[in-house]
Amino acid sequence: VRTGNGYDVHQLEAGDGVTLCGVFIPHDQKLKGHSDADVALHALTDALLATCGAGDIGDHFPPSDPQWRGAASRIFLEHAARIVREHGGTIMNADVSLIAEAPKVGPHRQAMRAKLSDYLGIDIERCSVKATTNETIGFVGRREGIAAIATATVVYRGGKR
Amino acid sequence: VRTGNGYDVHQLEAGDGVTLCGVFIPHDQKLKGHSDADVALHALTDALLATCGAGDIGDHFPPSDPQWRGAASRIFLEHAARIVREHGGTIMNADVSLIAEAPKVGPHRQAMRAKLSDYLGIDIERCSVKATTNETIGFVGRREGIAAIATATVVYRGGKR
Amino acid sequence: VRTGNGYDVHQLEAGDGVTLCGVFIPHDQKLKGHSDADVALHALTDALLATCGAGDIGDHFPPSDPQWRGAASRIFLEHAARIVREHGGTIMNADVSLIAEAPKVGPHRQAMRAKLSDYLGIDIERCSVKATTNETIGFVGRREGIAAIATATVVYRGGKR
Ligand SMILES: [Mg+2]
Ligand SMILES: [Mg+2]
Ligand SMILES: [Mg+2]
Numbered sequence: 001v002r003t004g005n006g007y008d009v010h011q012l013e014a015g016d017g018v019t020l021c022g023v024f025i026p027h028d029q030k031l032k033g034h035s036d037a038d039v040a041l042h043a044l045t046d047a048l049l050a051t052c053g054a055g056d057i058g059d060h061f062p063p064s065d066p067q068w069r070g071a072a073s074r075i076f077l078e079h080a081a082r083i084v085r086e087h088g089g090t091i092m093n094a095d096v097s098l099i100a101e102a103p104k105v106g107p108h109r110q111a112m113r114a115k116l117s118d119y120l121g122i123d124i125e126r127c128s129v130k131a132t133t134n135e136t137i138g139f140v141g142r143r144e145g146i147a148a149i150a151t152a153t154v155v156y157r158g159g160k161r
Numbered sequence: 162v163r164t165g166n167g168y169d170v171h172q173l174e175a176g177d178g179v180t181l182c183g184v185f186i187p188h189d190q191k192l193k194g195h196s197d198a199d200v201a202l203h204a205l206t207d208a209l210l211a212t213c214g215a216g217d218i219g220d221h222f223p224p225s226d227p228q229w230r231g232a233a234s235r236i237f238l239e240h241a242a243r244i245v246r247e248h249g250g251t252i253m254n255a256d257v258s259l260i261a262e263a264p265k266v267g268p269h270r271q272a273m274r275a276k277l278s279d280y281l282g283i284d285i286e287r288c289s290v291k292a293t294t295n296e297t298i299g300f301v302g303r304r305e306g307i308a309a310i311a312t313a314t315v316v317y318r319g320g321k322r
Numbered sequence: 323v324r325t326g327n328g329y330d331v332h333q334l335e336a337g338d339g340v341t342l343c344g345v346f347i348p349h350d351q352k353l354k355g356h357s358d359a360d361v362a363l364h365a366l367t368d369a370l371l372a373t374c375g376a377g378d379i380g381d382h383f384p385p386s387d388p389q390w391r392g393a394a395s396r397i398f399l400e401h402a403a404r405i406v407r408e409h410g411g412t413i414m415n416a417d418v419s420l421i422a423e424a425p426k427v428g429p430h431r432q433a434m435r436a437k438l439s440d441y442l443g444i445d446i447e448r449c450s451v452k453a454t455t456n457e458t459i460g461f462v463g464r465r466e467g468i469a470a471i472a473t474a475t476v477v478y479r480g481g482k483r
Contacts (some may be wrong), residue, residue, distance in 0.1 A: 001477070002415035003417070011446060011458070046454070051417075052450075092164075093164065094162055095164070097167065099168060132170070134300075135172050151166040236454040256372040289376075298466045310471070
Protein backbone atom coordinates (compact mmCIF):
# COMPACT_ATOMS: atom_id res chain seq x y z
CA VAL A 1 0.00 0.00 0.00
CA ARG A 2 1.25 3.45 -0.88
CA THR A 3 -0.07 6.94 -0.20
CA GLY A 4 0.56 10.07 -2.23
CA ASN A 5 -0.11 13.73 -1.58
CA GLY A 6 -0.88 16.61 -3.91
CA TYR A 7 -1.03 20.38 -3.50
CA ASP A 8 -2.15 23.00 -5.97
CA VAL A 9 -3.07 26.68 -6.08
CA HIS A 10 -4.65 28.86 -8.72
CA GLN A 11 -5.20 32.60 -8.63
CA LEU A 12 -8.68 34.09 -8.56
CA GLU A 13 -9.69 37.02 -10.76
CA ALA A 14 -12.99 38.70 -11.61
CA GLY A 15 -15.23 36.24 -13.42
CA ASP A 16 -18.44 34.27 -13.42
CA GLY A 17 -17.60 31.01 -11.64
CA VAL A 18 -15.09 28.32 -10.71
CA THR A 19 -14.79 24.66 -11.68
CA LEU A 20 -13.88 22.51 -8.67
CA CYS A 21 -13.81 18.69 -8.78
CA GLY A 22 -15.38 18.91 -12.22
CA VAL A 23 -18.39 20.92 -11.02
CA PHE A 24 -19.01 24.49 -12.20
CA ILE A 25 -20.10 26.80 -9.40
CA PRO A 26 -21.38 30.29 -10.28
CA HIS A 27 -19.32 32.89 -8.38
CA ASP A 28 -18.09 36.49 -8.78
CA GLN A 29 -14.54 35.25 -9.44
CA LYS A 30 -12.90 32.69 -11.71
CA LEU A 31 -9.70 30.67 -11.46
CA LYS A 32 -6.77 31.60 -13.72
CA GLY A 33 -4.83 28.84 -15.44
CA HIS A 34 -3.88 27.26 -18.73
CA SER A 35 -6.54 24.54 -18.36
CA ASP A 36 -9.88 24.94 -16.56
CA ALA A 37 -7.72 25.55 -13.46
CA ASP A 38 -9.52 22.93 -11.37
CA VAL A 39 -7.16 22.95 -8.36
CA ALA A 40 -8.89 19.97 -6.77
CA LEU A 41 -8.38 17.67 -9.75
CA HIS A 42 -4.80 18.93 -10.24
CA ALA A 43 -3.86 18.16 -6.63
CA LEU A 44 -5.47 14.73 -6.87
CA THR A 45 -3.69 14.00 -10.16
CA ASP A 46 -0.39 14.64 -8.37
CA ALA A 47 -1.39 12.43 -5.42
CA LEU A 48 -2.13 9.50 -7.75
CA LEU A 49 1.06 9.92 -9.79
CA ALA A 50 3.02 10.00 -6.52
CA THR A 51 1.96 6.48 -5.57
CA CYS A 52 4.02 5.03 -8.42
CA GLY A 53 6.72 7.70 -8.64
CA ALA A 54 5.41 8.81 -12.02
CA GLY A 55 6.40 12.47 -11.74
CA ASP A 56 3.89 15.29 -11.46
CA ILE A 57 1.14 16.94 -13.50
CA GLY A 58 3.52 19.55 -14.93
CA ASP A 59 5.69 16.71 -16.22
CA HIS A 60 2.82 15.01 -18.07
CA PHE A 61 0.94 18.15 -19.13
CA PRO A 62 3.34 21.10 -19.47
CA PRO A 63 1.50 24.44 -18.98
CA SER A 64 3.52 25.72 -21.94
CA ASP A 65 1.84 23.20 -24.27
CA PRO A 66 -1.01 25.02 -26.11
CA GLN A 67 -3.04 21.80 -26.52
CA TRP A 68 -4.07 21.93 -22.83
CA ARG A 69 -5.39 25.51 -23.01
CA GLY A 70 -8.87 25.48 -21.48
CA ALA A 71 -8.74 21.69 -21.18
CA ALA A 72 -11.12 19.87 -18.82
CA SER A 73 -8.92 18.67 -15.96
CA ARG A 74 -10.65 15.28 -15.92
CA ILE A 75 -8.24 14.48 -18.78
CA PHE A 76 -5.31 14.88 -16.38
CA LEU A 77 -6.93 12.88 -13.59
CA GLU A 78 -8.02 10.03 -15.85
CA HIS A 79 -4.50 9.90 -17.30
CA ALA A 80 -3.03 9.55 -13.80
CA ALA A 81 -5.55 6.84 -12.86
CA ARG A 82 -4.59 4.94 -16.04
CA ILE A 83 -0.89 5.12 -15.13
CA VAL A 84 -1.68 3.79 -11.64
CA ARG A 85 -3.58 0.84 -13.12
CA GLU A 86 -0.81 0.14 -15.65
CA HIS A 87 1.56 -0.16 -12.68
CA GLY A 88 -0.75 -2.78 -11.14
CA GLY A 89 -2.44 -0.42 -8.71
CA THR A 90 -5.98 -0.42 -7.30
CA ILE A 91 -7.16 2.93 -5.96
CA MET A 92 -8.41 2.50 -2.39
CA ASN A 93 -9.59 6.07 -1.88
CA ALA A 94 -9.20 9.66 -3.01
CA ASP A 95 -9.59 12.68 -0.76
CA VAL A 96 -9.45 16.41 -1.40
CA SER A 97 -9.50 19.39 0.96
CA LEU A 98 -10.43 22.64 -0.73
CA ILE A 99 -9.15 25.81 0.97
CA ALA A 100 -11.26 28.71 -0.25
CA GLU A 101 -12.93 31.73 1.30
CA ALA A 102 -15.80 31.31 -1.19
CA PRO A 103 -17.88 29.93 -2.86
CA LYS A 104 -19.51 27.43 -0.49
CA VAL A 105 -18.58 23.87 -1.47
CA GLY A 106 -21.03 21.97 0.77
CA PRO A 107 -24.06 22.20 -1.55
CA HIS A 108 -21.91 20.73 -4.37
CA ARG A 109 -20.14 18.02 -2.37
CA GLN A 110 -22.23 15.11 -3.60
CA ALA A 111 -21.96 16.19 -7.24
CA MET A 112 -18.19 16.52 -6.84
CA ARG A 113 -17.86 13.08 -5.24
CA ALA A 114 -19.95 11.59 -8.08
CA LYS A 115 -17.54 13.17 -10.59
CA LEU A 116 -14.50 11.72 -8.78
CA SER A 117 -16.18 8.30 -8.68
CA ASP A 118 -16.81 8.52 -12.42
CA TYR A 119 -13.32 9.77 -13.36
CA LEU A 120 -11.50 7.26 -11.15
CA GLY A 121 -13.81 4.29 -11.67
CA ILE A 122 -14.18 3.64 -7.94
CA ASP A 123 -17.13 3.58 -5.54
CA ILE A 124 -18.38 7.00 -4.41
CA GLU A 125 -17.90 5.89 -0.78
CA ARG A 126 -14.17 5.94 -1.52
CA CYS A 127 -14.31 9.54 -2.83
CA SER A 128 -14.13 12.41 -0.37
CA VAL A 129 -14.39 16.18 -0.82
CA LYS A 130 -14.02 18.57 2.09
CA ALA A 131 -13.72 22.33 2.33
CA THR A 132 -12.61 24.99 4.76
CA THR A 133 -11.92 28.69 4.63
CA ASN A 134 -8.60 30.22 5.68
CA GLU A 135 -10.41 32.46 8.19
CA THR A 136 -9.77 35.64 6.09
CA ILE A 137 -5.96 35.48 6.49
CA GLY A 138 -3.18 34.61 4.06
CA PHE A 139 -3.54 34.57 0.26
CA VAL A 140 -6.61 32.33 0.45
CA GLY A 141 -8.15 34.54 3.12
CA ARG A 142 -7.62 37.62 0.93
CA ARG A 143 -9.42 35.79 -1.91
CA GLU A 144 -6.32 35.96 -4.11
CA GLY A 145 -6.54 32.24 -4.83
CA ILE A 146 -7.89 28.79 -3.98
CA ALA A 147 -5.67 25.94 -2.74
CA ALA A 148 -6.26 22.20 -2.61
CA ILE A 149 -4.59 19.37 -0.69
CA ALA A 150 -5.19 15.82 -1.94
CA THR A 151 -4.41 12.33 -0.69
CA ALA A 152 -4.66 9.05 -2.61
CA THR A 153 -4.13 5.52 -1.30
CA VAL A 154 -3.31 2.75 -3.77
CA VAL A 155 -2.61 -0.95 -3.26
CA TYR A 156 -0.09 -2.37 -5.74
CA ARG A 157 -0.02 -6.05 -6.71
CA GLY A 158 2.52 -8.38 -5.12
CA GLY A 159 3.14 -9.31 -1.49
CA LYS A 160 2.58 -6.48 0.94
CA ARG A 161 3.38 -3.87 -1.70
CA VAL B 162 -7.09 0.72 3.72
CA ARG B 163 -7.92 4.38 3.21
CA THR B 164 -6.14 7.59 4.14
CA GLY B 165 -7.71 10.99 4.72
CA ASN B 166 -6.25 14.45 5.11
CA GLY B 167 -7.42 17.48 7.05
CA TYR B 168 -6.42 21.14 7.12
CA ASP B 169 -7.59 23.89 9.43
CA VAL B 170 -6.65 27.43 10.42
CA HIS B 171 -7.80 29.72 13.19
CA GLN B 172 -6.87 33.34 13.77
CA LEU B 173 -4.88 34.41 16.79
CA GLU B 174 -5.81 37.45 18.87
CA ALA B 175 -4.67 38.83 22.21
CA GLY B 176 -5.49 36.37 24.97
CA ASP B 177 -4.25 34.06 27.66
CA GLY B 178 -3.64 30.75 25.91
CA VAL B 179 -4.49 28.26 23.20
CA THR B 180 -6.05 24.79 23.27
CA LEU B 181 -4.24 22.42 20.90
CA CYS B 182 -4.98 18.67 20.74
CA GLY B 183 -7.13 19.14 23.83
CA VAL B 184 -4.32 20.62 25.92
CA PHE B 185 -4.47 24.22 27.18
CA ILE B 186 -1.16 26.05 26.81
CA PRO B 187 -0.75 29.46 28.48
CA HIS B 188 0.29 32.02 25.85
CA ASP B 189 -0.09 35.75 25.13
CA GLN B 190 -2.58 35.01 22.35
CA LYS B 191 -5.74 32.93 21.96
CA LEU B 192 -7.41 31.26 18.99
CA LYS B 193 -10.64 32.77 17.61
CA GLY B 194 -13.47 30.47 16.69
CA HIS B 195 -17.00 29.40 17.44
CA SER B 196 -15.84 26.38 19.47
CA ASP B 197 -12.60 26.18 21.48
CA ALA B 198 -10.90 26.67 18.07
CA ASP B 199 -8.63 23.63 18.50
CA VAL B 200 -7.20 23.56 14.95
CA ALA B 201 -5.45 20.25 15.54
CA LEU B 202 -8.62 18.38 16.50
CA HIS B 203 -10.59 20.08 13.70
CA ALA B 204 -8.07 19.00 11.05
CA LEU B 205 -8.03 15.45 12.44
CA THR B 206 -11.84 15.33 12.51
CA ASP B 207 -11.81 16.11 8.78
CA ALA B 208 -9.13 13.48 8.09
CA LEU B 209 -11.23 10.78 9.78
CA LEU B 210 -14.48 11.78 8.04
CA ALA B 211 -12.60 11.70 4.73
CA THR B 212 -11.82 8.00 5.03
CA CYS B 213 -15.50 7.13 4.62
CA GLY B 214 -16.58 10.08 2.49
CA ALA B 215 -18.68 11.44 5.35
CA GLY B 216 -18.35 15.13 4.50
CA ASP B 217 -16.44 17.59 6.65
CA ILE B 218 -16.60 19.15 10.10
CA GLY B 219 -18.59 22.17 8.87
CA ASP B 220 -21.18 19.77 7.52
CA HIS B 221 -21.65 17.99 10.86
CA PHE B 222 -21.14 21.00 13.14
CA PRO B 223 -22.15 24.21 11.34
CA PRO B 224 -20.30 27.24 12.80
CA SER B 225 -23.61 29.08 12.56
CA ASP B 226 -25.20 26.69 15.09
CA PRO B 227 -25.10 28.37 18.56
CA GLN B 228 -24.99 25.01 20.38
CA TRP B 229 -21.28 24.58 19.45
CA ARG B 230 -20.24 27.99 20.81
CA GLY B 231 -17.23 27.42 23.04
CA ALA B 232 -17.63 23.64 22.66
CA ALA B 233 -14.73 21.32 23.48
CA SER B 234 -13.53 20.04 20.11
CA ARG B 235 -13.18 16.50 21.47
CA ILE B 236 -16.93 16.30 20.77
CA PHE B 237 -16.24 16.75 17.04
CA LEU B 238 -13.37 14.25 16.98
CA GLU B 239 -15.23 11.60 18.95
CA HIS B 240 -18.22 12.03 16.63
CA ALA B 241 -15.98 11.43 13.58
CA ALA B 242 -14.36 8.38 15.19
CA ARG B 243 -17.85 6.97 15.88
CA ILE B 244 -18.86 7.45 12.22
CA VAL B 245 -15.68 5.65 11.11
CA ARG B 246 -16.47 2.70 13.40
CA GLU B 247 -20.10 2.62 12.22
CA HIS B 248 -18.77 2.22 8.68
CA GLY B 249 -16.72 -0.79 9.81
CA GLY B 250 -13.44 1.08 10.17
CA THR B 251 -10.51 0.52 12.53
CA ILE B 252 -8.26 3.53 13.01
CA MET B 253 -4.64 2.56 12.29
CA ASN B 254 -3.08 5.89 13.19
CA ALA B 255 -3.68 9.60 13.55
CA ASP B 256 -1.08 12.26 12.87
CA VAL B 257 -1.13 16.05 13.22
CA SER B 258 1.40 18.69 12.20
CA LEU B 259 0.91 22.01 13.95
CA ILE B 260 2.25 25.07 12.14
CA ALA B 261 2.68 27.84 14.67
CA GLU B 262 5.29 30.45 15.46
CA ALA B 263 4.50 30.02 19.17
CA PRO B 264 3.87 28.61 21.74
CA LYS B 265 6.29 25.70 21.88
CA VAL B 266 4.46 22.39 21.42
CA GLY B 267 7.28 19.99 22.35
CA PRO B 268 6.79 20.15 26.15
CA HIS B 269 3.09 19.26 25.64
CA ARG B 270 3.52 16.56 23.00
CA GLN B 271 3.04 13.59 25.32
CA ALA B 272 -0.05 15.13 26.94
CA MET B 273 -1.51 15.81 23.49
CA ARG B 274 -0.82 12.28 22.27
CA ALA B 275 -2.47 10.91 25.44
CA LYS B 276 -5.57 13.01 24.67
CA LEU B 277 -5.72 11.71 21.09
CA SER B 278 -5.34 8.14 22.36
CA ASP B 279 -8.22 8.73 24.78
CA TYR B 280 -10.53 10.46 22.29
CA LEU B 281 -9.91 7.92 19.51
CA GLY B 282 -9.70 4.79 21.65
CA ILE B 283 -6.42 3.67 20.08
CA ASP B 284 -2.93 3.01 21.44
CA ILE B 285 -0.82 6.12 22.09
CA GLU B 286 1.90 4.66 19.83
CA ARG B 287 -0.55 5.20 16.96
CA CYS B 288 -1.05 8.89 17.88
CA SER B 289 1.43 11.46 16.61
CA VAL B 290 1.75 15.20 17.21
CA LYS B 291 4.45 17.25 15.52
CA ALA B 292 5.10 20.98 15.28
CA THR B 293 7.05 23.43 13.19
CA THR B 294 7.20 27.19 12.80
CA ASN B 295 6.70 28.94 9.47
CA GLU B 296 10.09 30.65 9.87
CA THR B 297 8.47 34.10 10.48
CA ILE B 298 6.94 34.32 6.98
CA GLY B 299 3.35 34.06 5.75
CA PHE B 300 0.27 34.42 7.97
CA VAL B 301 1.56 31.85 10.44
CA GLY B 302 4.97 33.55 10.52
CA ARG B 303 3.31 36.90 11.27
CA ARG B 304 1.45 35.23 14.18
CA GLU B 305 -1.91 36.00 12.60
CA GLY B 306 -3.01 32.39 13.00
CA ILE B 307 -2.16 28.74 13.61
CA ALA B 308 -2.63 26.03 10.97
CA ALA B 309 -2.80 22.24 11.28
CA ILE B 310 -2.42 19.42 8.76
CA ALA B 311 -3.76 16.00 9.77
CA THR B 312 -3.61 12.49 8.34
CA ALA B 313 -5.64 9.46 9.39
CA THR B 314 -5.33 5.89 8.15
CA VAL B 315 -8.28 3.53 8.56
CA VAL B 316 -8.77 -0.12 7.58
CA TYR B 317 -12.35 -0.94 6.59
CA ARG B 318 -13.79 -4.45 6.87
CA GLY B 319 -14.07 -6.67 3.79
CA GLY B 320 -11.41 -7.95 1.39
CA LYS B 321 -8.60 -5.52 0.73
CA ARG B 322 -10.82 -2.55 1.54
CA VAL C 323 -0.32 0.23 8.04
CA ARG C 324 0.21 3.81 9.15
CA THR C 325 0.64 7.06 7.27
CA GLY C 326 2.43 10.17 8.45
CA ASN C 327 2.60 13.71 7.12
CA GLY C 328 5.32 16.34 7.29
CA TYR C 329 5.46 20.05 6.51
CA ASP C 330 8.43 22.37 6.47
CA VAL C 331 9.38 25.86 5.30
CA HIS C 332 12.69 27.66 5.01
CA GLN C 333 13.29 31.27 4.04
CA LEU C 334 15.09 32.20 0.85
CA GLU C 335 17.81 34.85 0.74
CA ALA C 336 20.34 35.96 -1.88
CA GLY C 337 22.72 33.11 -2.62
CA ASP C 338 24.07 30.65 -5.14
CA GLY C 339 21.76 27.66 -4.91
CA VAL C 340 19.44 25.42 -2.91
CA THR C 341 19.71 21.81 -1.73
CA LEU C 342 16.44 19.94 -2.19
CA CYS C 343 16.08 16.18 -1.64
CA GLY C 344 19.85 16.03 -1.29
CA VAL C 345 20.49 17.58 -4.71
CA PHE C 346 22.21 20.97 -5.06
CA ILE C 347 20.57 23.18 -7.67
CA PRO C 348 22.34 26.39 -8.75
CA HIS C 349 19.98 29.35 -8.22
CA ASP C 350 20.13 33.07 -7.41
CA GLN C 351 18.83 32.39 -3.89
CA LYS C 352 19.71 30.04 -1.04
CA LEU C 353 17.71 28.54 1.82
CA LYS C 354 18.34 29.85 5.36
CA GLY C 355 18.58 27.36 8.19
CA HIS C 356 20.78 25.81 10.84
CA SER C 357 21.48 22.73 8.69
CA ASP C 358 21.60 22.66 4.87
CA ALA C 359 17.93 23.72 5.13
CA ASP C 360 16.71 20.93 2.85
CA VAL C 361 12.95 21.45 3.37
CA ALA C 362 12.07 18.30 1.44
CA LEU C 363 14.15 15.99 3.63
CA HIS C 364 12.98 17.78 6.80
CA ALA C 365 9.31 17.30 5.90
CA LEU C 366 9.92 13.65 5.04
CA THR C 367 11.81 13.10 8.29
CA ASP C 368 8.73 14.30 10.17
CA ALA C 369 6.42 12.08 8.09
CA LEU C 370 8.47 8.98 8.96
CA LEU C 371 8.73 9.82 12.67
CA ALA C 372 4.95 10.33 12.70
CA THR C 373 4.24 6.72 11.73
CA CYS C 374 5.55 5.50 15.10
CA GLY C 375 4.71 8.56 17.20
CA ALA C 376 8.41 9.33 17.65
CA GLY C 377 8.10 13.10 17.92
CA ASP C 378 9.40 15.49 15.29
CA ILE C 379 12.69 16.61 13.76
CA GLY C 380 13.06 19.51 16.22
CA ASP C 381 12.81 17.01 19.05
CA HIS C 382 15.61 14.82 17.71
CA PHE C 383 17.80 17.57 16.25
CA PRO C 384 17.25 20.86 18.15
CA PRO C 385 18.08 23.87 15.92
CA SER C 386 19.80 25.34 18.98
CA ASP C 387 22.37 22.50 18.97
CA PRO C 388 25.55 23.76 17.23
CA GLN C 389 26.54 20.25 16.08
CA TRP C 390 23.87 20.35 13.34
CA ARG C 391 25.04 23.67 11.87
CA GLY C 392 25.41 23.17 8.13
CA ALA C 393 24.68 19.44 8.53
CA ALA C 394 23.59 17.39 5.53
CA SER C 395 19.92 16.65 6.14
CA ARG C 396 20.34 13.04 5.02
CA ILE C 397 21.56 12.51 8.60
CA PHE C 398 18.09 13.46 9.89
CA LEU C 399 16.24 11.34 7.35
CA GLU C 400 18.43 8.27 7.87
CA HIS C 401 17.95 8.64 11.63
CA ALA C 402 14.16 8.65 11.20
CA ALA C 403 14.28 5.62 8.87
CA ARG C 404 16.35 3.78 11.49
CA ILE C 405 13.76 4.56 14.21
CA VAL C 406 10.99 3.27 11.94
CA ARG C 407 12.88 0.01 11.38
CA GLU C 408 13.63 -0.35 15.09
CA HIS C 409 9.87 -0.16 15.70
CA GLY C 410 9.37 -3.05 13.25
CA GLY C 411 8.37 -0.88 10.32
CA THR C 412 8.88 -1.39 6.59
CA ILE C 413 8.64 1.78 4.51
CA MET C 414 6.13 1.31 1.70
CA ASN C 415 6.65 4.66 0.02
CA ALA C 416 7.83 8.23 0.51
CA ASP C 417 6.41 11.23 -1.32
CA VAL C 418 7.31 14.91 -1.30
CA SER C 419 5.62 17.92 -2.88
CA LEU C 420 7.89 20.93 -3.21
CA ILE C 421 6.16 24.31 -3.33
CA ALA C 422 8.55 26.79 -4.87
CA GLU C 423 8.34 29.56 -7.44
CA ALA C 424 11.86 28.61 -8.61
CA PRO C 425 14.17 26.86 -9.40
CA LYS C 426 12.65 24.24 -11.68
CA VAL C 427 12.63 20.82 -9.99
CA GLY C 428 11.68 18.66 -13.00
CA PRO C 429 15.19 18.33 -14.45
CA HIS C 430 16.43 17.11 -11.04
CA ARG C 431 13.54 14.78 -10.19
CA GLN C 432 15.30 11.53 -11.04
CA ALA C 433 18.44 12.52 -9.12
CA MET C 434 16.28 13.44 -6.11
CA ARG C 435 14.36 10.15 -6.24
CA ALA C 436 17.67 8.26 -6.43
CA LYS C 437 18.84 10.09 -3.29
CA LEU C 438 15.65 9.20 -1.42
CA SER C 439 15.98 5.57 -2.52
CA ASP C 440 19.56 5.54 -1.22
CA TYR C 441 18.82 7.29 2.10
CA LEU C 442 15.74 5.17 2.85
CA GLY C 443 16.98 1.85 1.49
CA ILE C 444 13.85 1.31 -0.62
CA ASP C 445 13.23 0.89 -4.34
CA ILE C 446 13.24 4.11 -6.37
CA GLU C 447 9.75 3.24 -7.65
CA ARG C 448 8.56 3.84 -4.07
CA CYS C 449 10.16 7.32 -3.96
CA SER C 450 8.26 10.27 -5.38
CA VAL C 451 9.20 13.93 -5.80
CA LYS C 452 6.76 16.45 -7.23
CA ALA C 453 6.81 20.22 -7.53
CA THR C 454 4.46 23.10 -8.09
CA THR C 455 4.64 26.87 -7.88
CA ASN C 456 2.29 28.95 -5.71
CA GLU C 457 1.27 30.97 -8.78
CA THR C 458 3.12 34.12 -7.57
CA ILE C 459 0.89 34.57 -4.47
CA GLY C 460 1.54 34.04 -0.77
CA PHE C 461 5.01 33.81 0.81
CA VAL C 462 6.09 31.12 -1.65
CA GLY C 463 4.77 33.17 -4.56
CA ARG C 464 6.74 36.20 -3.38
CA ARG C 465 9.89 34.00 -3.30
CA GLU C 466 10.28 34.58 0.44
CA GLY C 467 10.61 30.84 1.05
CA ILE C 468 10.14 27.27 -0.13
CA ALA C 469 7.68 24.85 1.50
CA ALA C 470 7.43 21.07 1.35
CA ILE C 471 4.65 18.62 2.18
CA ALA C 472 5.62 14.97 2.70
CA THR C 473 3.77 11.69 3.16
CA ALA C 474 5.20 8.34 4.27
CA THR C 475 3.42 4.99 4.48
CA VAL C 476 4.85 2.30 6.74
CA VAL C 477 3.67 -1.24 7.51
CA TYR C 478 4.44 -2.34 11.09
CA ARG C 479 4.84 -5.97 12.06
CA GLY C 480 1.98 -7.86 13.73
CA GLY C 481 -1.57 -8.56 12.57
CA LYS C 482 -3.13 -5.78 10.55
CA ARG C 483 -0.90 -3.16 12.17
MG1 LIG D 1 -2.88 23.59 -11.37
MG1 LIG E 1 -11.75 25.01 12.78
MG1 LIG F 1 13.54 22.63 8.46
